[in-house]
Amino acid sequence: MKLKGWKEVTPGAVILEAGSAAHFKTGSWRAFRPIWKEEYCIQCLFCWLYCPDMAIKVRDGKRAEFDYDYCKGCGVCAFECPGKKGNKAIVMEEEGK
Amino acid sequence: MAKIVAATGNEAVANALRQVDPDVCAAYPITPQTELMQRFSSFVSDGIVKTELILVESEHSAMSACVGAAAGGGRVVTATSSQGLALMWEILFIASGLRLPVIMPVVNRALSAPINIHGDHSDAMGARDSGWIQLWSENAQEAYDNTIQAFRIAEHLNVRLPVMICLDGFIISHSIERVEYLEDSDVQNFVGDYRRVNPLLDIEHPVSYGPLILPDYYMEFRKAHDDVMAGVDEVVLKTGDEFEKISGRRYGLFEKYRIDDAEIGMVILGSAAGTSKDVIDGFRDMGIKAGLLKPRLFRPFPYEEVGSALNHLKAVCVLDRADAFGGSYGQLFLDISTSLYPFEKKPILINKIYGLGGRDYLPEHAEFVLKELAGIAETSKVRTFKEYIGVRE
Numbered sequence: 001m002k003l004k005g006w007k008e009v010t011p012g013a014v015i016l017e018a019g020s021a022a023h024f025k026t027g028s029w030r031a032f033r034p035i036w037k038e039e040y041c042i043q044c045l046f047c048w049l050y051c052p053d054m055a056i057k058v059r060d061g062k063r064a065e066f067d068y069d070y071c072k073g074c075g076v077c078a079f080e081c082p083g084k085k086g087n088k089a090i091v092m093e094e095e096g097k
Numbered sequence: 098m099a100k101i102v103a104a105t106g107n108e109a110v111a112n113a114l115r116q117v118d119p120d121v122c123a124a125y126p127i128t129p130q131t132e133l134m135q136r137f138s139s140f141v142s143d144g145i146v147k148t149e150l151i152l153v154e155s156e157h158s159a160m161s162a163c164v165g166a167a168a169g170g171g172r173v174v175t176a177t178s179s180q181g182l183a184l185m186w187e188i189l190f191i192a193s194g195l196r197l198p199v200i201m202p203v204v205n206r207a208l209s210a211p212i213n214i215h216g217d218h219s220d221a222m223g224a225r226d227s228g229w230i231q232l233w234s235e236n237a238q239e240a241y242d243n244t245i246q247a248f249r250i251a252e253h254l255n256v257r258l259p260v261m262i263c264l265d266g267f268i269i270s271h272s273i274e275r276v277e278y279l280e281d282s283d284v285q286n287f288v289g290d291y292r293r294v295n296p297l298l299d300i301e302h303p304v305s306y307g308p309l310i311l312p313d314y315y316m317e318f319r320k321a322h323d324d325v326m327a328g329v330d331e332v333v334l335k336t337g338d339e340f341e342k343i344s345g346r347r348y349g350l351f352e353k354y355r356i357d358d359a360e361i362g363m364v365i366l367g368s369a370a371g372t373s374k375d376v377i378d379g380f381r382d383m384g385i386k387a388g389l390l391k392p393r394l395f396r397p398f399p400y401e402e403v404g405s406a407l408n409h410l411k412a413v414c415v416l417d418r419a420d421a422f423g424g425s426y427g428q429l430f431l432d433i434s435t436s437l438y439p440f441e442k443k444p445i446l447i448n449k450i451y452g453l454g455g456r457d458y459l460p461e462h463a464e465f466v467l468k469e470l471a472g473i474a475e476t477s478k479v480r481t482f483k484e485y486i487g488v489r490e
Contacts, residue, residue, distance in 0.1 A: 006316075006317040
C-alpha cells in the first residue's frame with residue numbers, strides 16, 4: 001500500500017472510517033502461538049469474548065479457527081479457557097519451533 | 098453601542114466568555130486565575146449562560162475534560178495559571194495534536210520553586226512549543242478583545258488549533274481599568290455558530306480519536322501541524338480586520354509604537370509595554386528617536402514581519418519576564434534574534450531579564466535601558482549582552 005503524504009493525512013489523526021482496525025495486522029508481533037484443540041472445547045466462547053483483538057472467528061454461533069493475522073500471542077484466551085476435564089482447549093506454543 | 102465599565106482583567110475576560118456562551122467549561126482554581134472562573138461559574142449558576150461547567154480535581158483533568166468535550170463536538174474553554182498550566186503540560190500537546198480549538202486564558206504567574214503567586218511569563222513560555230497559538234495582552238481591554246478574537250482564530254477551518262490568551266497575573270488580572278464591552282449580540286455574531294469537525298458524538302458518522310501513529314506516519318502529522326501554524330498569521334490578521342469593524346480597535350500580529358523612524362527600540366511583551374511607551378514619549382521629547390515593538394501573536398511567531406519591522410534600528414533591547422535557563426538568553430530574545438538573523442543590516446541586540454515573580458517594572462528601568470541603547474547606538478560598544486535588571490547585588 002502506498003503511504004500517504006503529509007497533505008493527505010486527516011487533521012489530528014482522526015480516523016473517519018469505522019472498523020478500520022481490520023486493515024492493521026498485528027500478527028507479526030507474536031512470540032507465542034495459541035493452538036486450538038477442538039476435542040477439549042466446550043463452545044463457551046470465552047476466548048472470543050476475552051480476545052482483545054479479533055483473532056477468534058465464530059461461524060454459525062460456534063467457535064471456529066484462529067485468525068493469526070490479528071493474534072499478538074497475548075495468551076488471554078488460553079488463560080481464560082475452562083477446557084474439558086482438566087485439559088485446556090487452547091494451549092500456547094512458542095513460535096518458530 | 099459599546100458599554101464602558103471599570104473592570105479587572107479577570108472580570109473582562111469572564112465577561113467575554115459569558116458573551117460567547119461556550120458549550121463546555123472544565124476548570125480548576127489557581128491564583129491569579131481563580132477570580133476569572135469564579136465569575137464565570139457565577140454566570141453558570143445564575144443561568145445567564147448555558148455552558149456545562151465541569152468541576153475537576155486538577156488542571157491535568159481540566160485539560161483532559163476539555164479534550165474530550167472538544168472531540169465530542171463542543172465549543173470548549175478553561176483558564177489557568179502557573180503550576181496549573183505546568184500540570185496540564187502533557188494534555189496541551191494532545192489538544193493541539195488532535196487539532197481541537199480549545200480556548201484558554203492564561204493569567205501569567207511565576208513557576209515554583211521558590212513558590213510565588215505573582216506576574217511573570219515563565220508559565221506560558223514553558224508551553225511555548227506545545228503547538229498552541231498564543232496571543233498576548235497589554236491590559237484588560239486587550240485581554241477581553243483577544244479572548245473574543247481567539248474563538249474566530251481557533252475555530253477557523255484552516256486552523257483548528259487551541260489558543261492561549263496571555264495576560265499578566267495581578268497587574269492585568271486584578272487591576273481595575275477602563276474597559277469597553279461590546280454588545281452581546283455583536284460578540285455572538287462575530288464568533289458565529291460553532292462549526293463541528295468530525296465530532297465523536299455524531300453517531301451517524303463514527304470516528305476514532307487518538308490512534309497510535311508509528312514511525313511510518315508520525316512525521317507526516319507533525320509536518321501537517323507545522324504547515325497549519327504557518328497559515329495562522331493570515332487568519333489572525335483577517336480576524337483583526339473584522340474585529341476592528343465591530344470595535345473600532347485595530348489588532349495586528351504585533352504593535353509598533355513610534356518604531357518606524359526610530360534608531361533605538363525595545364521589544365517587550367504584556368503589561369510592561371504600557372510603562373515603556375510612556376517613557377519612550379519622554380525620550381522622544383528630548384529628541385531621542387526611541388520606539389517599541391510589542392508582540393501580540395507570540396506563537397506562531399511572525400519572524401519575517403518582526404525582522405522587517407526592526408532591522409533598520411541601530412540598537413534593540415529585548416526584555417524578558419522569564420529566563421530560558423541554559424539557553425543563555427530569554428525566550429523572547431531568542432525569537433527576536435532569529436527574526437533578525439536573515440537580514441544583512443541589523444541592530445545590535447541586548448537582553449534584559451526583568452520583573453520576575455511580580456517584581457515591579459518601573460519607569461526608571463525603561464529609562465535605564467533606553468539610555469544604554471542610546472549609548473550603544475552612538476558608540477557600537479556593548480557593556481553586556483544579557484543582565485538582570487531590578488535585582489539586588
